[in-house]
Amino acid sequence: MSVRIKCFASLRQRLGIGQTELAHRRGMTIGDAWRALSEEPPPENLLCARNLEYADLQQAVEDGDEIAFFPPVTGG
Amino acid sequence: MSVRIKCFASLRQRLGIGQTELAHRRGMTIGDAWRALSEEPPPENLLCARNLEYADLQQAVEDGDEIAFFPPVTGG
Amino acid sequence: MKVEIRARAFAPWEELAEHQAHLPPGSYGACAAFVGSMRDFNEGERVTAMTLEHYAGMTERQLRQLTGDAARRHGLLDALVVHRVGALQPNEPIVLVAAWSAHRAAAFAACAEIMESLKSRATFWKKESTPGGERWVEKNTPGANIE
């Protein structure tokens, strides 16, 4: 029963977390996963993904999911 | 005292004129040059140039000018 | 800024790469480019060949004016326009337009604007050969509005 967490770019450096695992709990949301990583409130411009698709903090997390947190993208 | 006249594309073929010379007259306009070439009224979509710049039928023609008549352009 | 009329087939992407190699490295962040080429099908008929007539002298002058205008308006670092004339076979390039700038908005807008101005002002005329005979192309297809 676990959830894989990934962080990228400035957020990865600030949290000091590239990849980690969290225990999955019933009713868990992406916001709950954030709170398990950091005592700070989620940054205003925080982006989240669930299983490689954009998601938001209210969205439910299923066992085995991959959840990612990252700042605004700057490719191209 | 002469004016060089050029015609292009479908207009060149229809009038049977690629290049010709006309005598220059005082007060001559591009419209006068057209009437010297053809008995038809100028086609609605006729384009004209004077000395390599777009012009219109009302514009004056000076001695030594190059005047051109052509249909809408279709490059690119 | 370079504007050229070509009487022979040309390789647009190689021309572009070659031109770009002379720009100061690291100076531009964006290049937008367009290549128009000859289709083998137009307005419901097979097209087997094309002849591009132009008004030598006026064409170069108009192309230089409209390219220079777009370059100034959008603050381009450089621009390249190559346009074919003469007898063309299907698949051959007709026109190449490229615009270099610091950021993408200017490059995109200038490239599209040069193409639209070229289509409406540059003195070229297409004649198509089809199985039913030759025909002058009467008007261009609609273009793109870029802001």
Added chain:
Amino acid sequence: MKVEIRARAFAPWEELAEHQAHLPPGSYGACAAFVGSMRDFNEGERVTAMTLEHYAGMTERQLRQLTGDAARRHGLLDALVVHRVGALQPNEPIVLVAAWSAHRAAAFAACAEIMESLKSRATFWKKESTPGGERWVEKNTPGANIE
């Protein structure tokens, strides 16, 4: 349609020519292309190197989605997207987007739309090295509106 992430420097115009060589000759009348490359100057400072981080897996998925969406919406014949990751030197290409269609309006609009979607959705992050140290790029420059 081809979408690729590259860990090494690439030659965009050669990639484009190579990809285009596999399209049916005479089928397309228009190709609009964009190349973004690394400038040696940004926001008032000299930039000596850049690192492009990305979210492997999600990036490819997002690029395929946004390119496919634009291709369908504009009726493209083909599209090509190549994006660099890893350590870059000034002047190296970052991204290539190309769109092929019958007529120019669709190619221009789709190419610009793919770039804008990529800038806002594809999971890449730029870190610049300047004489004052390293800094993450916080946001992208504004793009083009194409209708």
